[in-house]
Amino acid sequence: VKYVNGYRCILCGAPWTIDGAEYTCPGCGGNLDVEYDYAVLKNVLTRDGLRASERFDIWRYAPLLPVADLRAVPPLQIGWTPLYRAGRLGKKIGLDGLFLKDDGRNPSASFKDRASAVALARAVETGAPLVTGASTGNAGSSAACLAASLGLPVVIFVPEAAPRAKIAQLLIFGARVLAVRGSYDQAFDLCLEATRRFGWYNRNTGFNPFTREGKKTCSLEICEQLQFEAPDRVFVPVGDGNIISGIWKGFRDFYALGLIDRLPRIVAVQSTRSAAVVKAVDRMVRRRGAPKPVPEGEAPPAILGQEIEVEPVRATTVADSISVDLPRDGAAAVRAVLESGGDAVAVEDEAILEAIRLLAREEGIFGEPAGVASLAGLLRLVEKGEVGRAETLVCLITGSGLKDIDSALKVAGTPTPVEPNFESARGVLEDLLKELQMQNGLDGNRRAV
């Protein structure tokens, strides 16, 4: 870990060496943040160097990651996912600069592979005999997928009610799966206890400090994909708060290295049925006033996590990946919003399901409920008139819709039954044809290309 200075506690601010703390702050139990030697890294990671790089995965940013030896990393393609300009959807909702970062395109079909890759590389480096983790489904299936590619045994704790596709992924990748008769939060605590008792290597989100490092690579990619221009705002689905804290970290890293000239505002999006972070942000805003964007060229403010109170809720959202009672990286998530001058938005589950359909029909991207919460949050702000037409906006799509087809089927519609011969089918087909002609006639925008 050539360019790593050490850890800093997110809650109390105490510094630790990499060997002086394993997961959390030995002083206060807070989550740890990895700090880098930016002065040296400035000469290592440059725009020209990155433009010339032929490595198109997260390891193109290896100097900014706490991994010593690239021979220890999973051999699968992780990261460098597409950033699409959403022309059709943007037009429909009146936005000229809308982009979608499709992280369902990772090996296990979710954003979590970025985190698992870095955490598992660390496990291999330290000679861990076994990896464990608790998960709502995606982090676990990601750990199982990447561990399979490395030949590492994994034990995953998931709530019994996790979507079947995610359980199928876990099992088919060969993980030992413990279906906890309880919530994600209970699975998390049980996994921690097993880690303590048996000395396993733990990948848990918002506990293992390396998950945030993997997750930040998404922001580095966005900067490069926008030709080293930071977007105005980035919309992030929030459950545990670890993705959003990673997203903010990535932009701060590139800003500190002079690779981007300004910082984006980070918008946290949660379901109203799992809104612990939104509520914590609201309390902070009432106390300190609305956060302001970071002026170009200035350092972002540093808010100490111990000033932030995140209180648990009783999560019941359909978006299982962000269904969390107590966000495990909650303080860091609130900090990302406040330091960046961002926002925190809660949306109804119905709006999340509707966003699945809209995204699929306008852009051909199929996201899971949590994965499209970002878009639902953007739509909410558009409705309130709080988004400028010319803003550059990125919605993070964090997971594939195939992971939870039951939710998609709630808004997808139904197929039309038809007999297997033309004469019996004719009536149905003619009705269909009429309906399509009417729709296109009314739209009036169908033309030959």
Ligand SMILES: [Zn+2]
């Ligand atoms: Zn501490």
